[in-house]
Structure formats: C-alpha cells, structure tokens
Amino acid sequence: MEFTAKRLAVAAVAAGVAVVAIGATVLAAAADPVAPEVVSVTPAEAGHENQGKYTAGDYVLNVHEPAEDGDGITTAIGPHTTYYSKSRHGTGVLEFSVGSDDDPPVVFSYPAPAAGQGVDCVASGTEAAPRVWCETKR
Structure with a gap:
C-alpha cells in the first residue's frame, strides 16, 4: 500500500x-456534574422497596443522601460491602465520595429518587479512578 x-x-x-x-x-x-437518571422497570429487591442499595468496590465509598430538612446523612460503606438505606430520600442529589478523609471530594452525583422509588448504585474501579453507576427502581 x-x-x-x-x-x-x-x-x-x-x-x-x-x-x-x-x-x-x-x-x-x-x-453537567449530575449523572443522568437511569430508570429501570425492574422493581427493587423484595423487602427493600423504596430504599437505597449501595455496593462498594475495592475502597471505602461515602454516600450522602439528602434529607427533608436539607442536611442529609453521609454513610461510609466498607470495601466489598452492600448497604441498604432505610432513610427517606429528600430532594436533590445523592453524592458519592471515596476514601476515609474527613471531607473527600465528590466523585459522582445522581438525582435522588422520588417518593415510592428506590435506587441501586454500584461502585467499581479503584480509589484513584472510581466509577459509580446508579439506577432508579420503580
């Protein structure tokens, strides 16, 4: 050639x-710092309707859920752990950060599910290059 x-x-x-x-x-x-909402017609797992399900990868995953009062709750989830949130979601976004620092930067945001919906989020990648994927469950 x-x-x-x-x-x-x-x-x-x-x-x-x-x-x-x-x-x-x-x-x-x-x-656009907030990931687009991914909606599934698949219902949440039995016994976990209207809840958040968060699965951490090889690192500590911090999940900040908004609350009705505006403050919200942050939960640290250990590596290779699945956590079910029993708190009600407020309006705003779910914010995800990585590591055990006092105030780690947000690496991913996702719209908080509306009343009657749940959310399923899975973290992967590494602490240096985390990836979070979420899906709203109807």
Missing part, C-alpha cells in the same frame, strides 16, 4: 474529526 498525499490528508482530517468529537464529549460531561 502506497501512502499518497491524498491518503495522508484524508487520514489527518479523520483524526481531527475524532479529536473534536472526543473533546466535545468530555466538555459535555464536565458541564
């Missing part, structure tokens, strides 16, 4: 388009 000026130009344009698309995706994600 011979590399001609035309093939190199086409490859350069394609690479430029890819870089612009990736950059736009990163900027769009950074502009």
